[in-house]
Amino acid sequence: MTKKQYNHATGLFSTQxxxxxxxxxxLLLIAHLIRPTCELFNIGLFYxxxxxxxxxxxxxxxxxxxxxxxxxxxxxxxxxxxxLSNLPIAVVYLKIVGETWI
Numbered sequence: 001m002t003k004k005q006y007n008h009a010t011g012l013f014s015t016q017x018x019x020x021x022x023x024x025x026x027l028l029l030i031a032h033l034i035r036p037t038c039e040l041f042n043i044g045l046f047y048x049x050x051x052x053x054x055x056x057x058x059x060x061x062x063x064x065x066x067x068x069x070x071x072x073x074x075x076x077x078x079x080x081x082x083x084l085s086n087l088p089i090a091v092v093y094l095k096i097v098g099e100t101w102i
Contacts, residue, residue, distance in 0.1 A: 014079045017058050021051045021086050029093050036100060044097065048090065059083055 028044045059080065066076040 011075065014062055014083055016059050017055060018083045018086055021055060022089060025051065025086075025090065025093055029096065032097055033100065035093050041101065042099070051083075051086075051090075055083060055086065 024047065025026055028040070028047055032040055032044060062076050063085065066080065069076065087092050
């Protein structure tokens with residue numbers, strides 16, 4: 001495959017997953033800060049589980065491609081870092097929710 005095909009097949013999707021996870025998590029956080037309810041809290045916990053699983057699957061695919069596609073390793077490394085950037089954001093959001101919930 002050419003680099004353009006990789007961009008279309010994996011890079012665009014993994015970036016969309018990372019951005020989508022960030023946006024949905026941020027919307028849930030804002031909704032919680034505006035009106036914290038038990039139902040919204042449970043939705044947030046379910047979202048964290050689903051987002052973790054989806055991001056993990058995409059991460060594993062990117063890691064596989066990083067190992068197998070030697071000529072595109074830098075490209076896949078950047079995509080892996082973009083995907084992993086949601087981890088510290090999720091930790092900060094959980095800390096904010098934990099502090100407002102008590």
